[in-house]
Each structure stands twice: as structure tokens, then as C-alpha cells.
Amino acid sequence: MAQPATANSTNASIAGATEDLKQLALAKRDNRIQTEDVLNTKGSEFEDFFLKRELLRGIYEKGFEKPSPIQEESIPIALQGRDILARAKNGTGKTAAFCIPTLERVDSSKPEIQALLLVPTRELALQTSQVCRELGKFLNLEVMVTFGGMPLKDDIMRLYNTVHIIVATPGRILxxxxxxxxxxQACKILGMDEADKLLSQEFQPVIEQLIGLLPADRQIMLFSATFPVTVKQFKDKFLRKPYIVNLMSELTLKGISQFYAFVEERQKVHCLNTLFSKLQINQSIIFCNSVNRVELLAKKITELGYSCFYIHAKMLQNHRNRVFHDFRSGRCRNLVCSDLFTRGIDVQAVNVVINFDFPKNSETYLHRVGRSGRFGHLGLAINLITYDDRMNLFRIEQELSTEIKPIPSVIEKALYCS
Structure with missing residues (x-):
């Protein structure tokens, strides 16, 4: 007759499963070249953070092998409950850097909201909540996602039941x-991803109202790739002796090869067609500066015979969700979008970003280009430059201390393919 499992045997089972998953994560490691912004670590292991075995199991099942530099710097501090201001390049593991300590610190036995993770866009809310659920798969925690554009009634009904962590856009949760x-009132953890956007004029009044609803002994964690003056003002007002992490001094666009093609406006579609025929694209994101141009370009690309989706802020939310999910699942190779898609969206297969319309400022350029080269892998950025863009090109190069080179007749695959 089978004997009931004891606590020791259960713990041993979890430990064994965790070790198996760690070995699986190691085995999954491929030969793709990675840049130093994810490889230049101090040699820490996730076990060094003394995390719950169930959380470690989720980490390894998700395929994480070792902490990246931003995770290595942030997780131990966040576990102490300290405020954090962390800056790191797009695609270096910022989301897990605040999700892991949040999952560790939330108590599943208390049926109350204990953590609020704020993001600026609906797509990023869906993505972040998915990361939380996957990492916390074995923790028995309830994670809820909420944002505008979806029925309020459904959210109200969900909150009648236990919720431990809420991932939200600011307006809806307020x-x-x-x-x-x-x-x-029991929510002691506030995490903010893409903090520079959340602290822009559009969101900051809402953020401050939300902070007023949290307990006095809350923890605030700010993560972003860029920190303008508004972030410093917020830090001085709301954060208490924050731990500062800055991994952006020399790693702004490492691993991403950047080129420009000087064209007339009427030549852009032809140039794009040439790029599609010559490049080895896993998946690409193509940026336009307006909603109308997004839809028109997507139609043109489809007429050229290439698979193409499009997404922008004026679409119905259900349609946006479906496009986002299908693109992440690899059901389409090319996505045309507005700047809605520049914030934190993580699609690992994207190795080419094309600025069909060149952005107006360096911050937008940085976030767009950061959609390729995720988690230290190689990426390619192609910019279609008209006569009117030439000064913006020069200014962005200066501000980002980078070089955007003229496009060669042949782009070596080794620059952006692993």
C-alpha cells in the first residue's frame, strides 16, 4: 500500500525536480552569440539568492540558466525590500529582475493584493503577467492582469476572488x-516597468494617486532603459534611499548592427521589397510614424507577397491581443506597427527592425531598435532615411554615441543571424 508523502519527501521531490529542470535549462543553451550585457556577470547562480524551491523550479522550467547582470544586481537588493532605481538596455532581463523578487516576497497564504506591477501599454501588461505566471507556476499565487479596453465588469468579478499580484496599466487599476x-492597503510592493514612460505627463498624476493608496512602508522598484529628468524628480519625492543600478554607460546598442539607406519617399516600398529578398529574416518589426501609414504599408507588403500583420493603438483591444499573441507565436514573419510596440515587448525571434519612417528623437530610436537583439543576441536595424531625416540621423548618433553606417551591398549574416 502506498504511503502518504511526508514533508521531507515532498521537499526532496521538489529539490530533485528543480535540479532536473536546471540541467534541462543548461541543455537548452544553444550556440548563439550573446553580447556582454547579458554575459558579463559576477558568476552568480539563482540558488545564491536563497529563493523558494518552487520558484527556482519555475525559473528553470522557463529555461533561465543564470541571472543576467541586471538580475544579478537587482534581485538580492529587491529581496531586502529596498527601493530600486535600475537602468539597463532593452532585452537584458529587466522583467524577471523585478518579477522574481516579487514572487518570492508575496505570501500565498494571505488572500490579499500584495504586489502591483505597473506598465504603460496593454501588450506589455499581457506579457508581464505571463512571465509572472510562468515563473510562479509552482507557488500557488493568483496573478491578475487588467487594462483599459476590456470589460470592467469582468475585472470586478475577478477581484471578488483572491488576487495576490496585479499587473496593470495605471488608469484601469486606479x-x-x-x-x-x-x-x-496591504500592497507593499510597487514595480514599474518602462518607468520613464510611466512618469511622463500622461501617467504621472495617476501614479502619484496610486502611491497614496499604498501603505507607508511600501517598496518601489523602477526599471527602464532611459531615465529623463521626470524620473529623478519622482525618485527624490517618493523613493527612500534607493539602490541605484546603471548598466547603460557603454551598452546602449551593443550587439545591434545599424545601417541607413538614403532614399526618396516614393522609393521606400521598393527598398523594403529589396531588403526582404536579401535579408535572412526570422521575424521583423517595421515602424511607421502614424497609424494611417501602418495600415497602408501592411497592405503594400501583403500585395508584395509577404506574410504581414499590423498593430496600432486605434485597433479594437481584442484584435490587438490576437495580433500580439499570433506574432509572438511565430504565425507571421513581419509586423508593421506604430510606437505602441516600442515599449518592452519581448519577441525573441525578432532579428531585424526596420524604421520605414525614421523617428524624431533618440529615446524612440533606442526603444525601437531594442526590439531586436533580445537578451544579448545579435540584431539588425535598417533605417530608411529621406532628405528631411538627415539632421535627425546626425543628432541621434551624437546623443546615443553610436554610428549608423551606410548600408552595404551585402549585409553579412553573421551580424544578425546566429
């Missing part, structure tokens, strides 16, 4: 809190 549905 609405739920003001209605007395989302009770935040």
Missing part, C-alpha cells in the same frame, strides 16, 4: 481602486 474593488 479606477478599480477608487471604486473600492481593488483594495491596495
Amino acid at each position: 479606477d478599480l481602486a477608487n471604486k473600492g474593488v481593488a483594495k491596495l
